[in-house]
Amino acid sequence: MVKPISLAVFLLPASLSLAEQEPINFNRDIFPILSDKCFHCHGPDDTDREEDLRLDIPDGPLGTLTPRDDYHIIKPGEPEESELWFRVTSEFDDEIMPPKSSHKAPLTEEEVELITQWIEDGGTYEAFWAFVPPKREEPGKVRNREWNRSPIDRIVYSELLKRDLSPKEEADKRTLVRRLSLDLTGLPPLVEEIDAFLADKRPSAYETLVDKLMSRPAYGEHMARYWADLVRLADTNGMHKDFHREFSPYRDWLIDSFNENLPFDDFIAYQLAGDLFEEPSRDQLIASGYNRMHMIIDRGTALPEESLHKNVIDRVEAFGTTFLGLTVQCAQCHDHKYDPLTQKDYYQLYAFFNNFAGAPETVRAPERGLQPPYINLSSPKQEQLLATFDAQKLDAEIRRDATLRLQSASEKWPENWDLVEVPFIETSRAIASKTVEFETSLSLEGEPGTAVARFIAGEPVELWVNGNLIGQTFDRKQGAAAELSAILQTGSNTIRAVAKRPTEFGLVLDYTIGDQELRLTTGPDWNTRTGTENSWTTAEAASETHWDSKWTKSAESVEVLAILHEIKRIQKERSAYLRTVPGAMHMAERSPPRQATMLVGGAYDAPGEAVERNTPAFLPPMEPKEEMYTRLDLAEWLVSPEHPLTARVAVNRIWQQFFGVGLVKTAEDFGAQGEWPSHPELLDTLAVSFMESGWDVKELVKVIVMSKTYRQSSDANPEEYKQDPENRLLARGSRFRLDAEVIRDQILAVSGLLNRELYGKSVKPPQPPGLWEMVSMTSENKTYIADTGDDIYRRSLYTYWRRGMPPPQMTLMNAPSREFCVARRERTNTSLQALLLMNESEYFNAAKVMAQDLLNRSGSERETLSLAYEMTTSMEPDRNRLKLMENTLVDFRDYYEANPDLVKSLGADFDQAPEVDRPELAAWTMMTHSLLNLELVKNRR
Amino acid sequence: MAPSYQQFCDTLNRRQFLKRASIGLGVTAFGGSLSPLVASAKPGLHFPARAKRVIFLFMAGAPSQLDLFDHKPELERLHGQPLPPEISRGQRVTSMTRGKKQVVCASIFKFAPQGKSGLVMSELLPHLSKHADDICLIKSTHTEAINHDPAKTFFCTGSEMPGRASMGSWLSYGLGSLNKDLPNFVVLSSAFWSGKVNVQALYSRLWGTGFLPGKHQGIAFQSVGDPVLFLSNPDGVDRNLRSKMLDFVAKVNAEDAELSGDPEVHTSIAQQEMAFRMQASIPELTDLSSESESSLALYGPEVNQSGSFARNCLLARRMAERDVRFVQLFHRGWDHHRGLPTHLRGQAKDVDQPISGLLTDLKKRGLLDDTLVVFAGEFGRTTYAQNLDPRNREEYGRDHHPRCFTTWMAGGGIKGGMSYGETDEFCYNVAKDPVHVRDLHATMFHQLGIDHNKLIFPHQGLDQRLTGVEEAHVVKDIIA
Helix, strand or coil: CCCCCCCCHHHHCCCHHCCCCCCCCCHHHHHHHHHHHHHHHHHCCCCCCCCCCCCCCCCCCCCCCCCCCEECCCCCCCHEEEEHHHHHCCCCCCCCCCCCHHHHCCCCCCHHHHHHHHHHCCCCCCCCCCCCCCCCCCCCCCCCCHHHHCHHHCCCCCHHHHCCCCCCCCHHHHHHHHHHHHHHCCCCCHHHHHHHHHCCCCCCCHHHHHHHHCCCHHHHHHHHHHHHHHCCCCEEEEECCEECCCCCCHHHHHHHEEEEHCCCHHHHHHCCCCCHHCCHHHHHHHHHHHCCCEEEEEECCCCHHHHHHHHHHHHHHHHHHHHHHHCCCCCCCCCCCCCCCCCCHCCCCCCHCCCCCCCCCCCCCCCCHHCCCCCEECCHHHHHHHHHHHHHHHHHHHHHHHHHHHCCCCCCCCCCCCCCCCCCCCCCCCCCCCCEEEEEEEEECCEEEEEEEEECCCEEEEEEHHHHHHEEECCCCCEEEEEECCEEEEEEEEEEEEEEECCCCCEEEEEECCCEEEEECCCCEEEEEEECCCCECEEEECCCCCCCCHHHHHHHHHHHHHHHHHHHHHHHHHHHCCCCCCEECCCCCCCCCCCEEEEEEHCCCEEEEEECCCCCCCCCCCCCCCCCCCCCHHHHHHHCCCCCCHCCCCCCCCHHHHCCCCCCCCCCCCCCCCCCHHHHHHHHHHHHHHHHHHCHHHHHHHHHHHHHHHEEEECCHHHHHHHCCCCCCCCCCCCCCCHCCCCCCHHHHHCCEEEEEEEECCCCCEEEEEECHHHHHCCHCCCCCCHHHHHHHHHHECCCCCCCCHHHHHHHHCCCCCCCCCCCCCCCCCCCHHHHHHCCCHCCCCCHHHHHHCCCCCCHHHHHHHHHHHHHHHHCHHHHHHHHHEEEEEHHHHHHCCCHHHHCCCCCCHCCCCHHHHHHHHHHHHHHHHHHHCCHHHHEC | CCHHHHHHHHHHHHHHHHCCCCCCCCCCCCCCCCCCCCCCCCCCCCCCCCEEEEEEEEEEECCCCCHHCCCCCCCCHCCEEEEHHHHHHCCCCCCCCCCCCCEECCCEEEEEECCCCEEEEEEECHHHHHCCEEEEEEEEECCCCCCCHHHHHHHHHHCCCCCCEEEEEEHHHHCCCCCCCCCCCEECCCCCCCCCCCCCCCCHHHHHHCCEEEEEECCCEECCCCCCCCCCCCCCCCHHHHHHHHHHHHHHHHHHHHHHHHHHHHHHHHHHHHHHHHHHHHHHHHHHHCCHHHHHHCCCCHHCCCCCHHHHHHHHHHHCCCCCCCCEEEEEECCCCCCCCHHHHHHHHHHHHHHHHHHHHHHHHHHHHHHEEEEECCEEEEEEEEECCCCCCCCCCEEEEEEEEEEEEECCCCCCCCEEEECCCCCCCCCEEEEEEHHHHHHHHHHHCCCCCCCCEECCCCEECCCCCCCCCCCCCHEE
């Protein structure tokens, strides 16, 4: 059984294919053809299935090896007796498969030959590779001592040998220190660090450097960034009004987990189900915020039940992409077309995520960007202060209740006052923002008994009787009642109300003299004056009051009002203080759980049969359990040793970080439509070791960067690039453009501007004007207001990420919008990127700062140029390069000397420099700016 | 239009340098080469194209078809009465009107037949009415989502969920670029508008590439600052210095390419070249000083204001002349849940003369024949009123309505003076010839020579297409 022709595995040119012929591998050679060309109509999904035929299985009534009445789909050993062969080779339009109507291209000659050979060899099926647990096979020794130490190198080396290729030499030390530094921390090495590494001649120098870099906090920041893409970490809702949504504590937790090397199984469990641990820790709760990172709409026009459904779909998709490496969302409306994932499987997964205890939509502009449930991440000191507020509030509430109790026991405070229509008064001479007073006198002939006044105004108002402040209201249109029994006196009484702003005023005073029940109300006989007047004039009947007299039935006592006012003040102070305390949204289950059902055609309002939580049937089953499965069970299931996907998917993504492409190129899809791995044994070996190590991420990273494979030089000849552009065979070190964040961080680091502070709220470095205005609909987030000071030089991981309009410095360089999960970034090379690096104001400013710094150093021009080159590229310029730099600098300088206006417009920062030095500074700015635009700087190599 | 002498020299100098450095220019089209699908294609990908480019006028917020295009005289009689349940059929409404009475509301605006064709249009569109014989109203357009965000995402990318490729990026991917100095897909968003209520948000995903290669991304032109982000040199750097700097960078890069063997370096050099050319071609594009008084006047007085819809219409014409493949204008402020007459008057005024000017101008320059102009909101508005004041006919609003709304097309091989599809007497359901947004997409593609079933991109194991997995149909009857 040998391959009939040379096969282009993962699209390599034929010239790089195997030197020796290899037997047909069903998973590698046959399955992708069947999946791509046939499964749509003859696959796992029965909705569009044609002809009772499934090409994904050999047995059963629909299987390919089961003989039909008078023919065979596949007759082992006899292609020409097999309908499959007949159909894919037919010359007739009505027979050929795939049919024209499918818009699928017919099989290529190579593919037909493979199918033919496969049938000749017996047409045997094998289980799909990614759904079988990974096995470690000790890779055979290779005849190269250097390449024999690591299983990675053995496998890579023997694959190269099979193709008559050999690996590259180890890269030079400068390249290695740069590569390691960028790959492990996302930052370039400082010149001192390069020097130290060059000076370290011990055999352990490389390993020492690796350990040093991995122990830096920047390592965790760098690793967190990749995870952020995967889980769509951002700072806004992403829908409708796109309000702020606070996830910085989750981001900080990510950094810490990578730095503290939290085992990956715990890392998964905390995120999926941190809230379900017994007495969950803060970290576990913060991590469970992973479940809250979906896009979410704010309350308004959407239908909550539809929003709920969309949130769940988003969670299920994230789960599928992040942990399973599968496109589970395809089974939302029908069984998966290519993978054995049924629609029921999908809704069983859905059931794990449809039971969130919180609301499916946020309120308008949620305070602190938090939506319940969340925890406050207060320090002990902050907690103490919050507790003080709470104690004050409790004290006031007790006083309020006691006062109310006393009053209800008193006859003077009926449960319901009688309703009184009160004539309101005002003054037409009022001036805004000046006080208004109303006054009358009340003459009593006998000894007053009980007396209670009720009063109200359109603005807060004080009531004074006989020179005593009786009480006040604190809110507009708040009716108050005050007891005056001990205040009123026989003879003349003065009753006066003072409002801070012009308003209407009403008062009713009930009092007794002996058995007589008497009443005084506001009316045109009252006097009034405004803050600007000394003398009193007659009040006017209020032309219109905007409230009715019902308050007379429900006036609160001034004592209670004062306490209520105090409570309000405490609350206000507390929430103002709370705004300075970070908070983290977490996951929580609702009780009783929401019943999940199938949804017909995936429509939220078309429930079908009820389903229970479970995992897809084609994957290993969960431990049997009496009660309902939880997300914690789901997390445990993911990391069980027989799970075929979790470790492979995780290891592959980490590999991709270091080589630019994963062993499985389609990092987001390990299913039938995904790509066959370039080195299947290597993937499995790494996956098994990863699990056996206790899911030790740092160990995995170290094993990768310690390999000879990783340390190869990336220099090659154009022919080698042509034959393997993506370096899938690993015959050289990988070279690729750095990610957006690393490009920005590098510019800041090289110029010395980088602020290395860890953690905290997201920051807003400057961006071009008008971007937020272009998309915003509300005042809360209409304008992007850049931060100032050192905050704008934080690492890009901390840059504020608005999903509806992410920072252009990032997106132009292929950073995703974080609206959905992304397992691998694309790398394009566009003119807009060139413009960004040429003209972005902060990037150019960094060049200026760097030029100023360089000119402050001592040394010849030649030495300084050499230093500038080393700072940016980590390399030393050779003589020619230095000469070119010198000439260019002269050119720049001459031009600036001839154009003093240009020097002037280069910026106010130059004002400190003496007049004569300015053209020099300008020329150096152009030099550093040029260096920062080099491919040597933009690329990881 | 020929570039100015200075631009010509600039380009020449840079090219000469490149020759000296013996670097092949490699990829010169904006953002890269033509898509592999079209390597050998003549105009049109799958069949001859009727249009080369599209100007898409997107009315974000959803204008009322009942007050602009779909005249329902019967409603005068039914005004104030409840919408019969056999019409509303218990269909989904928004949470704003759920559980509320559905009271029929006639438009207060007058309608009259226009042009030779007698196409009936609202008095709010006096200028556009003069083009009645050029446009084809599609009154039976319908969509899925009932809220702005998903509906806009659906219209622009074919899916309510984010992550798919937008219309313009599909065209860029399928048809490649027609010019080498300008982007292929440009977005022009109005910076102001008259309808000041409920201004709905936009999202960059509406012109994103989703799973398609990033170079097909729509480039949003800005009304303040640089029209294209980061286009201008920093203060203190002029074009000569930029050229000197790029010379140096290209020399070092070329040596780097020699040593490393990495072919991507050549692409970078070519992209820097392109960036340098754009620094001249974009200002030339947005500089309106060469426009005559009379052509400016076509677009109405607001054309003089940067960021106006009128200015953007003029820019769209200039882009059409320079063969930008897909220009998408966004005008916001159409979400009239209350006070519709006031706000709609303003909005209609914003766009009426500019659109009419655009059609006139394109026609005059012979561009309308191969430019497809499309006008659409994300959905329509309800026949029943919101916030109705029975004493004041000026005071009513309308809710979101995905079941039927009016869009229109003009030019690019579409029949003019035609009305296609019908709604019922209430303008609630489609009565005849429904046109799903997917069908509109398919038709647009068809005019550009693309079979919507065949323009695919493999992603997540599926052959992705703009029209998705559901069937879509080209509306053949409206094709001239």
